[in-house]
Amino acid sequence: MKKILLLLTGCAFFFTAKAQVSVTVFEDILFYDGYAALVDLGTHPVPDGVIRHRNDLYAKKLSADQLAAFGSNMTINVTIKAACDNYDRIGNVNLAFVPTGSTAYNPAEVEHIELARFITPFMNKNIEPTQVPYTFSADNVAKIFKDPAILADYDIWVEFEVFGVPYAAQEQVAGCAGRIDVFYGTLEFVSNADTFSADDNFLLPMNFKKNLNNYEVGATDAIGTTERTIVFTAPSDISEATFVLITSNHGSNPGGEEYNRRWHRVFYDGALKLLYKPGGVSCEPYRQYNTQGNGIYGATPRTDAEWASFSNWCPGQVIPIRTVPIGDMPAGDHTFKITVAGAQFVGQQGYIPVSLYLQGNAGELAVDDFDMMSYNLYPNPTENFIAVQSSSAVRHFTVYNMIGQRMLQGQSAQIDLGGFSKGVYLVEIEFENHRKVTEKVIRK
Structure with missing residues (x-):
C-alpha cells in the first residue's frame, strides 16, 4: 500500500490510502536502573521535547498538530x-494533564490516567528475538485527545514508564558488566483520520497506580482487608458511563500474590458489576520472547491447565484493560469499590x-477540574480534629464511612472526628477554586 509522508512541525505522520495516522512519541528511548540516581543529561541526553523525570519515566507533550490529526x-x-535487565518488569503508558503552556512539570502535582500496562519478558540481549511487541485497543482515548474543554486548559503529555534493574544481568549476560541501561522502548499511537466531535466527553481520573494490599495504611479501607472504596461525585447526569480499570497482581515471594489467582469483584453503588480472575490463559505464545532461562517458563512447555493453575499474567504479555459499563449515571454522590477477598500478601x-x-x-459539564493545588490534612491519624491546610479555602467537606x-x-477547615468510632473514613473536600479531592483519614 502506498504511503505518503507529511512533516508537520517536526513530527512524522504516516497516512495510508485508508487515511491512517501514526505518531511515534518515543523511539528506542533508553531506560536506566530504576534504583540508581538520575543519569546525567550530558552523558545520557534525551531527544528534543522529551523530559526524563526518573531513570524509569519519560514524558513528551503531544503537539496540537498531532492531536488534530x-x-x-x-x-x-x-x-x-x-x-x-534479564528479568520480568512492569511498564506503563500514562497521560498527564499539564496546565497549558508549561515546558516542564512535577509528576506528583498533575492529574494522570494510566492507558496501558505490560510485563517485560525475561530477555537476554544476545539471543534473538531481542524485542517484544505489545498492542492495545484504546478507542475511548481518541475522545480525550479531542476534548475541547480539556485542551482549553491543559496540554496532554504522554508518559512512558519501564522500571528495570540491571544487577542480575551484569553477572549473567555477556556485555552487561558495569552497565545500568535496562530496556529500550518505542511508543506509537495509531488512528484513523476521521473527524468527530468530543464536546460531550466526560473524564474523571479516580485512582492512578495506587497499590492495594491488606497491610499498609491507605492501601485499603481497613488493615486486614483487601478492598478499596472510592467516593466520587458526578457533577451532572452522565450517559454511557464506563469505568476503565487496570489491575495486576504482584509478589514473587513464596506464596506470593503473583502466583495465586484470586477473584476480583467490582461494585458500583453497592451493586456487583464485574467479577473476574486474572490469568487463565496459556503463556506459551510468549515463550519465544523469554530468551533468558527462568523459573516461570521452565525448560519445557506447560499445558493450558498448568498455566491456568498459577499465572496471573505472562512475562511478555499485555495486562488487560477492563471496562465496566454503567450506562446512565445520575448526578450526585456515588461509590466504586474493588475487593480481592482471598488475597493473603504473605509476609506483608x-x-x-x-x-x-x-x-x-455529559454535555457541557464535560471535564472534572484537574487544577492541582497544595493541601494537607493533619494530624492523620487523629484522636479528634483534622485541620485542612490548603492554598484555596475550603468550600465544603463531607465525611463518609x-x-x-x-x-x-x-x-470549615477543621473536621471534628471526636464522636466517631475508631477506623478509616473518607473525606471529600471541595475548595473555593472548585477543585475536589478525596482522602482517607484515620480516627485512632
Whole structure:
C-alpha cells in the first residue's frame, strides 16, 4: 500500500490510502536502573521535547498538530527491546494533564490516567528475538485527545514508564558488566483520520497506580482487608458511563500474590458489576520472547491447565484493560469499590496496583477540574480534629464511612472526628477554586 509522508512541525505522520495516522512519541528511548540516581543529561541526553523525570519515566507533550490529526479510533503500540535487565518488569503508558503552556512539570502535582500496562519478558540481549511487541485497543482515548474543554486548559503529555534493574544481568549476560541501561522502548499511537466531535466527553481520573494490599495504611479501607472504596461525585447526569480499570497482581515471594489467582469483584453503588480472575490463559505464545532461562517458563512447555493453575499474567504479555459499563449515571454522590477477598500478601509482601478512571457523555459539564493545588490534612491519624491546610479555602467537606454512608458535612477547615468510632473514613473536600479531592483519614 502506498504511503505518503507529511512533516508537520517536526513530527512524522504516516497516512495510508485508508487515511491512517501514526505518531511515534518515543523511539528506542533508553531506560536506566530504576534504583540508581538520575543519569546525567550530558552523558545520557534525551531527544528534543522529551523530559526524563526518573531513570524509569519519560514524558513528551503531544503537539496540537498531532492531536488534530487523530481520528475516532486509537491503537497503542509498544515495543520493548532488551538491554541489561534479564528479568520480568512492569511498564506503563500514562497521560498527564499539564496546565497549558508549561515546558516542564512535577509528576506528583498533575492529574494522570494510566492507558496501558505490560510485563517485560525475561530477555537476554544476545539471543534473538531481542524485542517484544505489545498492542492495545484504546478507542475511548481518541475522545480525550479531542476534548475541547480539556485542551482549553491543559496540554496532554504522554508518559512512558519501564522500571528495570540491571544487577542480575551484569553477572549473567555477556556485555552487561558495569552497565545500568535496562530496556529500550518505542511508543506509537495509531488512528484513523476521521473527524468527530468530543464536546460531550466526560473524564474523571479516580485512582492512578495506587497499590492495594491488606497491610499498609491507605492501601485499603481497613488493615486486614483487601478492598478499596472510592467516593466520587458526578457533577451532572452522565450517559454511557464506563469505568476503565487496570489491575495486576504482584509478589514473587513464596506464596506470593503473583502466583495465586484470586477473584476480583467490582461494585458500583453497592451493586456487583464485574467479577473476574486474572490469568487463565496459556503463556506459551510468549515463550519465544523469554530468551533468558527462568523459573516461570521452565525448560519445557506447560499445558493450558498448568498455566491456568498459577499465572496471573505472562512475562511478555499485555495486562488487560477492563471496562465496566454503567450506562446512565445520575448526578450526585456515588461509590466504586474493588475487593480481592482471598488475597493473603504473605509476609506483608506484594501489591495490586489499581488504575481507574470514569468516562462518559455529559454535555457541557464535560471535564472534572484537574487544577492541582497544595493541601494537607493533619494530624492523620487523629484522636479528634483534622485541620485542612490548603492554598484555596475550603468550600465544603463531607465525611463518609467505608460503605459510602454520609457521616458528617461542613464548611470549615477543621473536621471534628471526636464522636466517631475508631477506623478509616473518607473525606471529600471541595475548595473555593472548585477543585475536589478525596482522602482517607484515620480516627485512632
